[in-house]
Amino acid sequence: MLSAEEWQIVALSLKVGAVAIALTLPVAFVLAWVLARGRFRGIVLLDALVHLPLVLPPVVTGWLLLIAFGPAGPVGRVLSQVFGITLLFRWTGAALAAAVMSLPLMVRAIRLSIEAVDTRLEQAARTLGAGPWRTFATITLPLSLPGVLAGVVLGLARSLGEFGATITFASNIPGETRTLPLAIYAALQAPGGDAMVWRLAAISVVLSLAALVASEALGRRTGMGRHGHVL
Template structure:
């Protein structure tokens, strides 16, 4: 890493931190949402499905602007968090994590839901006939069987969060050392004369991280699938 400048190292480290927390905090909600969409029938189910996948369709800048209006210091949620808890998300790295989590959430939910759709509901029904409660059935039957999808979704979401740019720069700007993630650093470098070589270094690092995430996702999901099949 000695061939990287301190600013470039900060951008890589911040991107890793943002992606980690974005994935960690959104994973439980993604599991619950995927389970609700796959197994439950309730009014507004299609509306929920549309809202979950909306970030995939909207331009990322639009998503970032909506976050700014909602979670900014003058937004309804942002003002409440600041006044009552002293939490500020706009123009902070925590806001970058929120933006990355929202943009990556649809990929995570979709991967988990596809895995859950492959689980035979009769296995859950059989556990229910033996007297198991719904939470126990989910924890001991459903969750282990959908593990490959959870692993795949989490790693893909991590990779997506690492590469998030549009929503992040709109919501938290591009402040070196504070909110400048890897994509933002690349964008800043290509705007200045002589920054092409540094931008290329970061591009190569981005490609390496993305490829590593995809390969790791494939390997872990296959390993989890063999373990489930063996069980």
């Protein structure tokens, strides 16, 4: 049904998406927690910075990544000289672009669920002898889990759909950075690429639906029926 090239595109997209989410999730959780619970000046600025990739043209985000993570950029130079890592034109670069683009969506979803956690339950845990970390692990984290799952699904969907920042920062290199949307774009340009566009678009629909169904099932398994709907 699918050609070897198309399977490879799907596998690459999933790899890029998975790595992007793994990279973003801890960062997004910390940011969401700070934005939900933090009381300090400058929180508005932090909020705005986190949301920037959501409102900026993705090409601009990609260009900013190019400036920062390119071979001459401040971060890129350290990465290549100290760690021997280059992101430009590599699948890791596509993952970074997807991670940055999905960050605001994940932060939003997780933040809402942390704000919904009743702090009075955390107080109760403290009076029962639990320190701040145990309280976090046993009360705050499990109760905000539906939002974390929602964030993962939203972030994964965003990663799989990422186009502008990826093509600007990581380019459209077959087998390296050509994820689903970039492959669809390339197929549209190529003569006789119609059939491939149909198949890749169908895969996109199937992947998105699968992600939604999976998150729904996971949400139900946390045992909080009415919170099962994460989106």
